[in-house]
Amino acid sequence: MVTAPKKVINGWAMYDWANSAYNLVITSTIFPAYFVAISSTGNGNGDHKVNFFGREFVNTALIDYALAVVFLIVAFSSPILSSIADYKRNKKSYLRAFCFLGSAACVSLFFFTPTRIEYGIIMFAIAALGYWSSIVFYNSYLPDIAAPEDQDRISAKGFALGYIGSVLLQIICFVVILKPGLFGLDETDKTIGARISFLLVGLWWFGFAQLTLRVMPETSKEERQAKKHVLVNGFHELQLVWNQLKHMPALRRFLFAFFLYSMGVQTVMLVAAGFAKKTIFPNPDDEPKLLITIILIQLVAMVGAIIMSRLSKYIGNLNVLILSVILWIGICVGGYFVQTHMQFYFLASGVGLVMGGIQSMSRSTYSKLIPETKDTTSFFSFYDVTEKIAIVIGIFTFGYMEELTGSMRNSIVALGVFFVLGLFALLYTKKVYDKHYASIHH
DSSP states (O other): OOOOOHHHHHHHHHHHHHHHHIIIIIIISHHHHHHHHHHHTTTOSSOOEEEETTEEEEHHHHHHHHHHHHHHHHHHHHHHHHHHHHHHTOHHHHHHHHHHHHHHHHHHGGGOOTTOHHHHHHHHHHHHHHHHHHHHHHHHTHHHHSOHHHHHHHHHHHHHHHHHHHHHHHHHHHHHHHOGGGGTOOTTOTTHHHHHHHHHHHHHHHHHHHHHHHHOOOSOSOOOOOSSOHHHHHHHHHHHHHHHHTTOHHHHHHHHHHHHHHHHHHHHHHHHHHHIIIIIOOSGGGHHHHHHHHHHHHHHHHHHHHHHHHHHHHHOHHHHHHHHHHHHHHHHHHHHHOOSHHHHHHHHHHHHHHHHHHHHHHHHHHHHHSOSOSOHHHHHHHHHHHHHHHHHHHHHHHHHHHHHHSOHHHHHHHHHHHHHHHHHHHHHHHHHHHHHHHHHHO
């Protein structure tokens, strides 16, 4: 396997630059803060309830439930779509389609006002569907374009570019929100800055993705005959991957550990802004402090992804992941007790340090462990389904615990349990993993 030319590698990494703006602004920061602000107005009772098609929900729990539904849809649809992509050799077509769907939904969020709660949640969910569906096809390109020895570096490059691009757009969005008058916007409309931000994300995502779509290859011009009907072939492919896992103990155990700690990692990333807005920065005057904290997380995360990649050369991928999960457990403990702004700044720095590193290292570790095969999309579909089901469980648990107990701090305890289980699973994986690599080098 020879790593693809620099132009292709840079083009692949640019999709991280393009889509990470969505993940930061819509999923993680401005949208949750905006939604909490507009759906809490006028309640007066501090319960943050919101009406959604006639039923009341805690506002942050409603976002959690919406995302859980999206991830469930993605978990069941991606095997079908990735199977078609593997046999038709047209994964780029699906990458393009879901990119366009997600970016269009972000643009549509410009029309999300306080009187259109249902519309806002639906567009938010469609944007999430576009983003997460496109990622499985994006990730599956990694073993196609990079030799195993280059995959850690290239995976980290993608995440690093993603953090740079997303922070750059985030700063632009912050200026629009805090100083709308500079752009000739109506300063009396308190929603205009956030809504312009959603519009910018959609345009940014769509625009920069063209650089990726222009250079990424279709894997092959040849079509392959599907072994089963197209609607069940994807699940047949997953069954084939599952059958192979029975004879690959290192990969099987790693996926189990990945499943457990992903319940925590992805949920933290999805709920952090809502938690911060509700419990640490509830006052409108705190808005600039919240925005600064968000930038801090992203800047540290960019550095964290690079540090983790380099550290893996000295202590190995799995030891880096074990260290990361231990840090995540500490973050959960801190999150339960955090009270002041300064304490939260330290906690946010810790989140940033391990957030990018654990994602990048998980992706490249899995890429190294899968066998040599033309059906990389099927293996990454399995990885994707594993992650999505973990997120469904993690984020539903977080939202349900908040509704049940009335406190997001209790939800953090549940995430801590997921990380502890993930740590034990990684330690269980380590012995077999080390043997796997010893046999390869031997």
